[in-house]
Amino acid sequence: MTARFILSLDCEGRWGVADLLDSPHARALTDRALREAYHGLLAVLDAAAVPATFAFVAAFTLPPDRLRALRPDLRRAAARLPGYVEHAERACAGEGWSGQWAFDAVRSARTRHELALHGATHVPWDHPGFTADAARAELQLAFDAAPELARQVRTFVYPRNRVAHRQVLAEFGIAGARDARPSRSRPGALFEELSPAAPDTDPPADVPVRIPAGRFLNWRSGPRRAVPPRVTRSRFRRSLSTAARTGGVVHVWTHPENLASGPGTLELLRDIVTDVVRLRDAGRCDVLTQADYCDRVAPGLLDASRARRDARLAS
Numbered sequence: 001m002t003a004r005f006i007l008s009l010d011c012e013g014r015w016g017v018a019d020l021l022d023s024p025h026a027r028a029l030t031d032r033a034l035r036e037a038y039h040g041l042l043a044v045l046d047a048a049a050v051p052a053t054f055a056f057v058a059a060f061t062l063p064p065d066r067l068r069a070l071r072p073d074l075r076r077a078a079a080r081l082p083g084y085v086e087h088a089e090r091a092c093a094g095e096g097w098s099g100q101w102a103f104d105a106v107r108s109a110r111t112r113h114e115l116a117l118h119g120a121t122h123v124p125w126d127h128p129g130f131t132a133d134a135a136r137a138e139l140q141l142a143f144d145a146a147p148e149l150a151r152q153v154r155t156f157v158y159p160r161n162r163v164a165h166r167q168v169l170a171e172f173g174i175a176g177a178r179d180a181r182p183s184r185s186r187p188g189a190l191f192e193e194l195s196p197a198a199p200d201t202d203p204p205a206d207v208p209v210r211i212p213a214g215r216f217l218n219w220r221s222g223p224r225r226a227v228p229p230r231v232t233r234s235r236f237r238r239s240l241s242t243a244a245r246t247g248g249v250v251h252v253w254t255h256p257e258n259l260a261s262g263p264g265t266l267e268l269l270r271d272i273v274t275d276v277v278r279l280r281d282a283g284r285c286d287v288l289t290q291a292d293y294c295d296r297v298a299p300g301l302l303d304a305s306r307a308r309r310d311a312r313l314a315s
Contacts, residue, residue: 003243014096058142114289173309176209199248214251
């Protein structure tokens with residue numbers, strides 16, 4: 001048996017904290033800090049030849065001029081669904097909102113990564129009033145505003161892991177979406193960092209594919225800094241070892257933004273990637289993107305989904 005390892009990154013700039021702009025994390029997301037985080041991350045992955053899934057908020061991929069042109073659409077989105085997007089619309093001329101450079105850096109990296117979608121604006125899909133029609137409007141906005149991203153999208157990561165309206169994803173030709181674990185209190189989530197992390201098994205067959213939820217990479221910020229890096233590394237190392245015996249899935253996810261605001265988080269990720277490479281080079285671990293995983297568990301689905309995606313882009 002071989003382990004299956006997936007690394008997915010939720011790429012969002014300040015769009016991910018539009019309703020928390022006064023938080024220390026949001027204030028840390030300057031253009032300089034974000035550039036250092038993304039380039040540091042890509043350097044680690046290139047050095048190890050490890051492909052990952054980079055799931056971008058569509059608005060974050062736009063250059064400043066196209067982001068300015070998008071503001072009327074953002075105002076309409078905020079009017080339909082108040083409580084999130086209006087904060088972004090008012091602030092998006094500042095730092096941390098325009099990340100075309102990050103999108104381009106991922107596309108031009110030496111290692112070929114998957115480009116996935118993390119929503120148009122990062123409004124959570126369990127937001128009050130977020131109906132199936134609201135989900136369609138959000139995806140259509142992503143496709144219209146960022147066709148360079150949409151043309152390559154095969155999988156999805158839900159903003160804040162709020163899983164909903166899966167059938168709408170299928171309508172837009174999205175073949176798979178990262179699942180989510182039950183939410184926990186902050187103390188519960190912190191305690192979990194000290195507990196064993198069993199590998200995931202394949203979820204029941206479904207369309208879109210339910211990509212195993214995986215585990216959050218401990219963010220070296222706030223109370224989470226109390227968890228020693230060696231504990232986190234050992235936790236994932238044991239999970240990988242078990243998966244190599246059982247054929248399980250070890251899915252690690254984080255935000256590049258967490259590398260910007262959590263000193264030491266990149267070094268922790270580098271250590272885990274080192275352990276993955278050791279197993280991969282020994283023939284005991286396959287490194288997959290989310291799209292690779294979908295192709296393995298549902299052969300032919302990516303091709304079938306592509307036609308629906310392209311039809312949406314052409315409409």
